Amino acid sequence: MQPDPASRVGDTGGEVAARVRKVIATAGVSQREFARRNVMDPSKLSRSLSGTRRFTVAELARIADTTDVDAAWLLGTRTEAAARPSAVRRDRASAAGAPQGGRPLQIVRETVRLIAERGFHAVRVADIAEACGTSTAAIHYHFPGRDELLEAAVRWCVDEDSARRANHIADADGAADELRRLIELRTPYTRLRRWQWSIWLDLWAEAARSTAVGRLHIEHGRQWRATVADVLRRGVGQGVFRPTTDPDADALRLTALIDGLAAQVLAAAPGSGAGTSPDAMRTALLAYVDATLAVHRPSPED
Known part of the structure; x- marks a missing residue:
């Protein structure tokens, strides 16, 4: 059973925050830039890293998508070695035509474009999914609610x-x-x-x-x-x-x-x-x- 994207991830020992900090260090960018790339509120990212707020499943999914790490590893349900993508997996992802900047940014860009063309209330999640060439379930996986x-x-x-x-x-x-x-x-x-x-x-x-x-x-x-x-x-x-x-x-x-x-x-x-x-x-x-x-x-x- 897939976890609810809107649910919070337990992190009593701070392991999830530590893994995200490791991903940020590997990316070689500032915390604010990392938040921008993952379409997150910088203050929410900061609080999650400090342990005063828990990441949501959807936030970790976006981080995994944009940094090419395994979401299960971020969640703590798989070891880092098992989660590391192989060259074959990376080549397959490239051949599949993964959207530039990752799926979350593609979703956001298409949402903005559709809002500009039709107005916010005329844009449905199904329209965004069609524009992204994906399913409504995939949209909700990254962004649980409208x-x-x-x-x-x-x-x-x-x-x-x-x-x-x-x-x-x-x-x-x-x-x-x-x-x-x-x-x-x-x-x-x-x-x-x-x-x-x-x-x-x-x-x-x-x-x-x-x-x-x-x-x-x-x-x-x-x-x-x-x-x-x-x-x-x-x-x-x-x-x-x-x-x-x-x-x-x-x-x-x-x-x-x-x-x-x-x-x-x-x-x-x-x-x-x-x-x-x-x-x-x-x-x-x-x-x-x-x-x-x-x-x-x-x-x-x-």
């Missing part, structure tokens, strides 16, 4: 958005350029950016109905505003933004304007000529920055 799958999808979106944001401004030429790049990144010009905004709008609505997702949404919004506030703070120090700038308050106003304009852009069909266009959104945002934040230096003719 709420857990939604939380994983939101967490993946948050992590991906944070990484894109950091990469987009990494080589910016000063704070003013950083802010322009952030505005560009948030303007839904491309299909991918519209797709991302569609996800956020749908998940924002879900956030009001789910405590776990709500916390993720609030934390992501806080991090996004903090990024903008830090850019404004650096800009004041560089003399490109006005000394009267209140980084936190101005970041709140600017991010609220970005969110509102993006919602208006998505409400209009691409190419229809109706509603707010991405160009109009970008122009309005840059005009706002110029009028309220930027330092205006006199021209040589003045």
Whole structure:
């Protein structure tokens, strides 16, 4: 009989946590990155490793899938030597076309794509299974409930958005350029950016109905505003933004304007000529920055 994926794994002696720590060490990544790869809440992973929380069967299944270790070994029902995959098994797994990043990440990515295309309430577990080329039982094995799958999808979106944001401004030429790049990144010009905004709008609505997702949404919004506030703070120090700038308050106003304009852009069909266009959104945002934040230096003719 298969264990319930949602059930907690007994770990009185800390053996399960020790095995997971060994897997993390072998992976050679930070604990936070390991949590990201396995679509886990970093705080839950930390508590499970410290013994104040027990892993679920589904969490260990995801870890086993993404790190190519045996789930039975993680559970303690098989020795490490017996659990070690042979070269033949690895070759067979490769030949079978295992999804990049493992099955859990494939499930999450397909969930996000379907949410963007259809809306959360129109997406069924059967749809996700079909998109992944697997069974609904396999979906539930990694993510026992719909709420857990939604939380994983939101967490993946948050992590991906944070990484894109950091990469987009990494080589910016000063704070003013950083802010322009952030505005560009948030303007839904491309299909991918519209797709991302569609996800956020749908998940924002879900956030009001789910405590776990709500916390993720609030934390992501806080991090996004903090990024903008830090850019404004650096800009004041560089003399490109006005000394009267209140980084936190101005970041709140600017991010609220970005969110509102993006919602208006998505409400209009691409190419229809109706509603707010991405160009109009970008122009309005840059005009706002110029009028309220930027330092205006006199021209040589003045």
